[in-house]
Every structure is written in C-alpha cells, then in structure tokens.
Amino acid sequence: MRMKRGLMLVVLAVLGACIPAVSSFAVSVTEDVPRGGERMELGISEYKNIGNKGKVDNPVTELDKDKQRKFTTDHTRLKELQGPFNSGPEVTRACLGCHNTAGHQFVKNKHWTWKYTNPVTGQKLGKSILINNFCTNARGNEGMCAQCHAGYNMKDSNYDFTNEENIDCLVCHESTGTYYKTPPTRGNKACAVMFEGQKPIDWVNVAQHVRLPARSNCGACHFFGGGGDNVKHGDLSSVLFHPPRDVDVHMSEDGENFACIICHVGEGHEWAGSRYNMIAKDEKEHARPKPGMERETATCESCHGDKPHPLSVKGLKLNDHVDRVACESCHIPAFARGGVATKVDWDWRTAGRLKNGEGYKEEGYQQGNGEWRHTYKSIKGSFKYAENVVPVYRWFNGVMRYTTIETHFDPNKPVEINHFTGGPQDADSRIWPFKRMHTIQPYDKGNNTLVYMHLWGNDDSAFWGNYDFAKAIKVGMEQNGVPYSGEYGFIDSYSWWPINHMVAPKENALACDECHAKQGRLKELTGFYMPGRDAPRWLDMLGLLMVVGSLGGVAGHGLLRILLAWRRKH
Amino acid sequence: MPVRKVRIFDGFERFWHWTQMALIFTLLFTGLRIHGVHGWLNFDQAVKVHTLSALGLMLLWVFAIFWHLTTGAWRQYLPTTNGLWPVMRYYAWDIFQGKPHPYRKHLMRKHNPLQAMTYAALKLLLFPAIWVSGLAYLFYNYWQQGVSSPWLYWVANIHVLSAYAILTFVIIHVYMLTTGGSFTHHLMPMISGYDDVELTEAELAYLEQDEPGRLKKENVSG
Numbered sequence: 001m002r003m004k005r006g007l008m009l010v011v012l013a014v015l016g017a018c019i020p021a022v023s024s025f026a027v028s029v030t031e032d033v034p035r036g037g038e039r040m041e042l043g044i045s046e047y048k049n050i051g052n053k054g055k056v057d058n059p060v061t062e063l064d065k066d067k068q069r070k071f072t073t074d075h076t077r078l079k080e081l082q083g084p085f086n087s088g089p090e091v092t093r094a095c096l097g098c099h100n101t102a103g104h105q106f107v108k109n110k111h112w113t114w115k116y117t118n119p120v121t122g123q124k125l126g127k128s129i130l131i132n133n134f135c136t137n138a139r140g141n142e143g144m145c146a147q148c149h150a151g152y153n154m155k156d157s158n159y160d161f162t163n164e165e166n167i168d169c170l171v172c173h174e175s176t177g178t179y180y181k182t183p184p185t186r187g188n189k190a191c192a193v194m195f196e197g198q199k200p201i202d203w204v205n206v207a208q209h210v211r212l213p214a215r216s217n218c219g220a221c222h223f224f225g226g227g228g229d230n231v232k233h234g235d236l237s238s239v240l241f242h243p244p245r246d247v248d249v250h251m252s253e254d255g256e257n258f259a260c261i262i263c264h265v266g267e268g269h270e271w272a273g274s275r276y277n278m279i280a281k282d283e284k285e286h287a288r289p290k291p292g293m294e295r296e297t298a299t300c301e302s303c304h305g306d307k308p309h310p311l312s313v314k315g316l317k318l319n320d321h322v323d324r325v326a327c328e329s330c331h332i333p334a335f336a337r338g339g340v341a342t343k344v345d346w347d348w349r350t351a352g353r354l355k356n357g358e359g360y361k362e363e364g365y366q367q368g369n370g371e372w373r374h375t376y377k378s379i380k381g382s383f384k385y386a387e388n389v390v391p392v393y394r395w396f397n398g399v400m401r402y403t404t405i406e407t408h409f410d411p412n413k414p415v416e417i418n419h420f421t422g423g424p425q426d427a428d429s430r431i432w433p434f435k436r437m438h439t440i441q442p443y444d445k446g447n448n449t450l451v452y453m454h455l456w457g458n459d460d461s462a463f464w465g466n467y468d469f470a471k472a473i474k475v476g477m478e479q480n481g482v483p484y485s486g487e488y489g490f491i492d493s494y495s496w497w498p499i500n501h502m503v504a505p506k507e508n509a510l511a512c513d514e515c516h517a518k519q520g521r522l523k524e525l526t527g528f529y530m531p532g533r534d535a536p537r538w539l540d541m542l543g544l545l546m547v548v549g550s551l552g553g554v555a556g557h558g559l560l561r562i563l564l565a566w567r568r569k570h
Numbered sequence: 571m572p573v574r575k576v577r578i579f580d581g582f583e584r585f586w587h588w589t590q591m592a593l594i595f596t597l598l599f600t601g602l603r604i605h606g607v608h609g610w611l612n613f614d615q616a617v618k619v620h621t622l623s624a625l626g627l628m629l630l631w632v633f634a635i636f637w638h639l640t641t642g643a644w645r646q647y648l649p650t651t652n653g654l655w656p657v658m659r660y661y662a663w664d665i666f667q668g669k670p671h672p673y674r675k676h677l678m679r680k681h682n683p684l685q686a687m688t689y690a691a692l693k694l695l696l697f698p699a700i701w702v703s704g705l706a707y708l709f710y711n712y713w714q715q716g717v718s719s720p721w722l723y724w725v726a727n728i729h730v731l732s733a734y735a736i737l738t739f740v741i742i743h744v745y746m747l748t749t750g751g752s753f754t755h756h757l758m759p760m761i762s763g764y765d766d767v768e769l770t771e772a773e774l775a776y777l778e779q780d781e782p783g784r785l786k787k788e789n790v791s792g
Contacts, residue, residue, distance in 0.1 A: 313618045320711040324718065424718035512613035518606055528718035529726055532606045532613060539727050540607075543734035550738040554745035561749075564666045 041361050050147075050224040052216040052241045056177035059251070059259035061212040069212065076208040085203035088152045089165045094207065096164060103164030105269040111150040111172075113161060114138070116276050120399050125276050128157070130402060131450045133346065133417050133439035133493040134226035135380070140479050143185030144456035144464075148221040155184045157480065172217045173210040178202065180220075187456045188465025190359055215241055215251060218260040227380070228373075230342045234389060234435035235501040239338035239369075247338035249505045263298045273298025275498055280326065280398035280422070281430050282306070300327040300503075326396075326430045330510040331503050334388045335435060338502075339369030345384035346439040349490050352467035353378055359467065379455075379464045391433030391499050393522055395422035405482055408448050415443070415450070417495035424528035431525065435497040442469055444477075446485020452476040572774055575786035576767040578680045579760055583643075586634050587760055593627040594736065596620075601733050624704055631697070646680060647690040654683040665749060674768040677777075688739075696735055703729035 062069045075081055080094045096103045110116045114128035127138045127145070138145035139157060146154035152166045153159075160166070170179050179201055186192065219241055226232030230239075239247055245254040250263070264271045282299035283306060295302045306322050309315035321330075336342040353376075354360070364375030365385045376382050402418045409415050417437075422429030444451050454476035455463045463472035469488060477484035515522045516532030523533070579587070596619060602608055603616035611619075638644040656672035661684070664672070673682035681689060706713070706725045714722065747756040759765035764786055769777070777785050 313621050314614055317617060317621070323711070323716060427716035512617070513609075516604075516606075516613045529720075529722040531604055531726065534723070534726075535605055535730060536727065539730055542731065543737075546734050546738045547741070550741045554742060558745065558748065560666055565668060568668055 041363075050228070051180060051220040052177060052238065054241060056175060057215045057241055057253070057257075059214050059262075060257050061214075061259045061261060063262065071211075075210055078208075081204070081207045083204035083207070085207060087203070088168055088170065091203055091207045092152075092165050092167050092169050095169045095210075096167075102169075102269065103167055106150075106167050107161060107164055109269050109271075110274070112167065114149065116274070118277050118400070120277065121401055123402055123404065125402055125404075129404060131405060131417070131452065132226075132232075133437055133441055133495045134232055134343070135455065136441060136450075137452045137455075137476070140452055140454055140476050141456040144183045144187055144191075147181050147183045148224075149184075153184055169210070170206055171220065172213045174206040174217070175209045175211045175214065176206055177216060179206045183456075185456070186458060188458055188462055190465050191456075212259065213261055214259055222260075226343065228343075230336060230340045232343075232437075233497050233501075234335040234342035234344075235332065235497075235499045237336065237338065237340040237342070239340050240501065243338060243502075245505060246508060247504075248502050250503055251501075255505070263303075265295050265298065265302075271298075272296060273500075276400060278396075278398040278400065278498060280396050280432065281323070281428055300331075324424075324430055326432045328498075328500055328503070329391075329393060329431050329433050331506070332391070332433060332499050332501075333504055333508060333510050333514075334390055335433075335499050335502055336387045336389050337504075339367060339387070340371075341365060341367040341373055341385035341387045342389065342435065343383050344386045344389070344435075344437060346381060346437070346441070347383075348381040348439065348441045350376065351378060351381035351463070352469070354467065359464075378467060389435065390521065392436045392496075393431050393433055393525060394420075394496075395424060395426070395429045395525065396420050396432040396434075396498070397422040397426055397429040403450060405450055405452060405480075407450070411443070411445070411448050411489075411491060414492035414494055417493050420496065424525075431522065433499040435499060437495045437497065439493045439495075440490050441493055442473055442488045443491045444473075444485050445487040445489035447483060449482075451484070451488060452480050452482060454479065571768050571770060573674070573766050573768050574774065574777075575764045576677065576769065576777065577763040577784040577786075578675065578677075578765050578767060579763045581763070582633075582637055584760055584763060586630060586637070589630055590627065590634075593623050593630070594740070596623045597627065598733065598737055598740075601730075605730055621708060624701075624708070628701055631701070645678065647686050647693065649687045649690055650683050652683065654687075657682045657684045661749070671749070671751070675765060677767055677769060677773050680765070680767070692736075692739060696732055696739070699728060700732035700736065703732060 078098075080097055085091050085094070092103075106112055110126055113126065115124065115126040117124050129139065131137045135141075135145070142149070142154045142156050142159070150168050150171055151159075152168055154166075168181070171181060178199070180198065182198065183191075219236075219238065222233075223229065223236050223238050223240060224231070225236065230237030240251050243252045245252040249255045250258045256262075261271070264273045266272070279297055279299050282297060282301040284297075300308075304327070307319045308322065308327070309318040355378075359378030361374045361378070362376040363372035365373040367373055367385065368387050373385050374383065375385070397420070400418050400420050403409060403415055442451050442453065443449065451473045453463055453469075454461055454472045458465075460466055461468070461471040461475040463469065466472070473488050474484060474486070510521075513532075514520055516530065518533055520533060522530065600611070600616040600620040600623070603611055604613065604620060653673060660669070660672050671682075679686070703725050707722075707729055710719075710722055710725070713719070747753050
C-alpha cells in the first residue's frame, strides 16, 4: 500500500511539474491520496525534531588515566546558582559572575560572531555572510537560523556582539538534556508548531548541572546542520550521540567514548579543527606526539603520529601512504552510516507547491533506522537522500575558497559553493574524501551572483509562508544592501564537505583493492602512477605478445618435431 | 674420451636453482595480481608475499654471487662463439631430422654456448633490471621527495616488462628440457646433481685422485 501510494505521488509529482499552476497539483493530490496517510503532512516545520531525544551521553572529556576530569566545584551547591532564574541571560550573568573572563573569551569565537576571516585567502566567511546550497543563507533569517547561535535573542543581522550576557553558556555546558533552544522569532504562523508542546526549562536545574561539553551538546546543532539530522555533513548525524563501535570507533561507548572536544581540543573557548581552514597534511612536531605532549590540532596525526601503522611488511607500506593519502580516505569507508541518511541532492525549483493553499511535506525515503525522511517540502523543494555513501576523493591542500555573495560567476557552469586546490605535484596535498552536495538553487540572473533569500519572517514576503521567490529574493537582497538585477533564475551548484567523522574500527578500514584496481575508488584522479590501476595498454600488449609468442613458438617447434619424427618412423 | 656420470651441480647450486624457481613462480603469481591480471588473492596479501619473496630472492642472489665468485663458477657463463653455430643449427634444423645434440658437456663448460649466453644475459641484464626497478618501486617513498614522481611510471613499467621477459624465459627454459633426449634426462641432473660429462684423461685422473665423490661409482662408458 505504502509503495503504491509512493508511486502515485511520484507520478503526480511529475504531472504537477508539467502543470504551470501549482494549485492544480495540490487539488489532484487531495483527490487521489486518501487522507490520514503518514506520508504527507500539512505544515512546514521540521525543526522541533533537532537535538538528542535519547539518553544524554557521558563521554570521556580528558585523556588521563580515569578518563574523567576531577572537578573542584560542585555547581549544585553554589549560592549563585540557587536562582530564581527566569531566562537564559539571567543564568549567564550568574556564570560570568565567577567565570569572569569566559565572556571575553567567548565573544571572540565564531560560535558567537558567526564571522571568520581565512588567514590564507583573506576571505571573510562565517554563517553571517556565506551562502550554502542547503537552506542557502542564515543572513537575514537569523530569526530562525540563530536557533543554533550560541547566544540569546539574535533576531536579525543587527545583533549586539558586545553584550556578554546574551552568551548561551547552557547550550554547550548543561548536562540534563532538558535544555533546548527555539528560534528567536516566531516567523510565519505556519511555523508555530516549533514552539508548541515544549516543556518549560527549569533554569535553576540546568544552571546547576553543567560540565564540559558532551556529544549531546555539540551534536544538538552540529548533527542537524542544513535543517535536519545529518542533512549537511553526511558524517555528523544523531547516530553519533550513541554510536555503535563500527560507526565510530572513537565516539562509541563500546570504543573510546570520546567527547568532541577530545579531538577538537580547545583552550580559552577556541577550538581546533574548523573546515574553513583545514590542515590537510599535519607534519608539524605535533604529528610526532610524545607522551604528555600538548595537542593543538584536531588532526588524526596529533594523536596517532605520521607513522601510525605497526612495524610489519604491510604496516611499513601503509605508512608510505600517509604523506599522500589522508587517514580519513581509508579509515572512513563510507559516510552516513548507522541508519541516518544525508541529503545529497536538493532542487529548490519545486518549492512553493501548495495543498489547499497551505504548505505541506511528503515522506518518500525510509532510512536505515526505519524512519521516514521528507523528500518534498513546500518551503524548500525536493530532496534526495543517500546512506553508506562512498565519498568522492580529491587532492586537497587544506585551503578552501568560497563563492560568496560578492562573487560573479559564469552561469554556464555549475557554481562551486566552495572549491579547493591540490594535486599530486603539490607536497601539501593529500587525497581526501568528500561529500559532494548537488543543488539547483536561485541566483541573480542579471548579475550572475548568488542571492540572499528572505525565508523567515511574519510578513508578506518571507518565502516560508508566502512561497514567492521573486518577493523573497528581492527583499532578501534589499535588506542586506546587495545589488539585485530584479531577475532570478536557478543554477546548479556543488558544495564539498570534507569527511572526518565516522572513523571505522581498523578491521573495517578500506582494503587495498578498493583503490588499487582499474575501476577503483580513485579512478577519477590522474597525474600520478598507482599500482594495480595505471599500467599502460602497450605494456600488457607487449607482455602478451612475448608470452603468447613464446608459447606459440615452443608449441610449433614441438609439434613440428613430433610430426617429423612420426614421418621418419612411417 | 671417456664419458662419465659426474656431479656437475653441487648442493648449493641445486638449492639455489630450485629455491629461485619457487620464488620466481611466487613472484610472478603475486606480481600479476598486483598488476591486476588476476584476482585470486587480496591486493595486500599479494604485496606482502611479493615483498617478502623478493627480499628472499635477493638474499639468495647475494649468496649465489658470492658462490659464483669464490668457486670460479662464473667462468661457466663466459660467452663464446666456439660451437655456437652447430647448437643454433641444431635447434633450428637438425632437431627436426632427429639428429643428436651437437654439444657434450665438459667439466668446465657444463652449458652449451647458446645456454651460457642466455644465462649470462639473464643474470647480467634481466635479473638486475627486475631487482633494481623492484627496489626503486618498493622504496619509492625514499626518493619521490614529497610529491608524486612521474618516474614511478617508468620504474613500474620496467619492472613489469622485465617480469614478462622472465616469464618468457621460463616458458622456453622448460620447453628446452624436452629437446635432445627425454624431459627427465634433462631434469634429473638438477635434482641428483649428476650428468654425463665428456672427460679428458687428465680430468678423469684429477677427479679420481682429488674429488672421487664427484664421480658416480658404477662404470658407465660412453
């Protein structure tokens, strides 16, 4: 039944795409699909489902012998934390009362500023500027997107970044699992569901139960980037709250049970390991760690060294790979493992179809853990998902360049949301695994630039609620003072996401044959010789000629001897 | 001149020959796997066996070179044109007429001129080509200097081409056992060490006097 209905929806979707008026599509759905099916829902929200819904994790946050820090303060007994508190900023004021430099530290960090200047390229990046090929832009949509800003009340682009009392200490530090964030503004009425049915936060309780960030803290946002579970990265999903050992050997409770901060080492509220500026090949002293040595990078090498394999014939040969192949390329055989899919394809063109004048969602993909994912949303368009995805492999030297709102591009080619260089002749490059995201998204047809869309707001132009690209783009560009030609189109875009998480146990690392084969994983990479893949045709033709020639020669010689011997006898 | 059964391949030489044979077959099998010709074992297993066999074979060669130099056996492979023509004529023509092989083994020339020349080429050209390219291939990381060197392409191709040439040698070498007598007639000397050798009176006297163990006891006359 489910299958049949799904098929019907696909057929209808195709039909709908051919019919210019979106309402006719909506009507035909009403007529043909029985009500009450779980596969289609009215309303547009999905964000109420972010965060860790299960047991809060209690990960290793320190690499000493007991694997837990021994704190000198029991926060439940601090008189400063006895309340009453009625809001987040009140709790923050109490935190900063004792931790009186934490605020100065944190306001410099990109979790707060949403700004980052790449020291290599000089490009100004960060969520406050960039456009991606998922929901596109946080800028101007802070009322929604700042649900994942580590601060309170970021309602728009004019935020006071000096007010330390708006820092959200709890989202990273609270340990009860009862703390949550909702979007700073309510948006269109269609989005009201995000604010409904939430249990009020017990501010005193959450303030008293703080600790170093666990996976539940970081994951509440980072596992849901792009607007849903594992949508964006592919290697960061809710599976990592409590991953089985075969999904992530470091974070599994059956493995090392590491918190994120074990690798993303931090000091003074700054953390190592940002994809904005990566270390593609770690050859510094910290790639040769000595016991007790301070680590300052999030690279594999900072713990495992740059000769990580054992002293054996195989181990030595594997160590020969380290300078050219990133650890992740072999040790993360696939991403989106463990039952949660990632979005791999997004088509904004279909966004805006309505059903009885209302936005709706369709479930069309059942992922490994049994849950259904939306394959269509009126607010966003159509999506495709994938699980256990074999990465795309590319040479990468760690320098990422972004297509920003200022970039003018050639509209005859797909837009590279981010792009990078590297190659076999570049000593700083290694072969890295990537998730490649494909999207068809709006752009400024006159100026050949990306666009800021006004998605969120309780007004007559926000796309989420009004479903009018022309208005949403015009207002989005105007609000941010970006020149707009007034004409939009849709363009193919790709974004590249380096894969670093979901490191498998060593017994599940890639077999050599996965790459050392003619049709192996690295078949697209050229410019270097790889055994098992690159033998030229002439070599084997020559070899064949020699072997077949000699076999034929001796066979002929022998046969002639036998024949002539037979003739001599008779 | 008397023809006697004389031990012409002593213990080390036979050990060297058969160990080398086993290693070459192992190397061919695993090498072709690495090259992608067949898939009868995993790539990493093939690389491991190939590397260990190659290092073993090179160790064997170190001993063999030492043996050749110290025993003077290297002189057996000195190229000569003396008697070369009849041997070539035999394989190209006389063999079809059922004529006997023109060459009789001597004590200091246990290989016929064509054989000696072939083995010399094998040892001085083909084997060095495969082990020099093989070592360069194996220790690639120590000379490629941080970037992927285009020379690896040639190193690998020379290595594979040498391997095809050695396989060609093996095919002809084995076929040659069937010529000029029975297969076992040619095979046995490399197993037992003894073969019929045309001895001068002086050589016979020398062997009887100084190396009686190299002469087979029973009286075999030509």
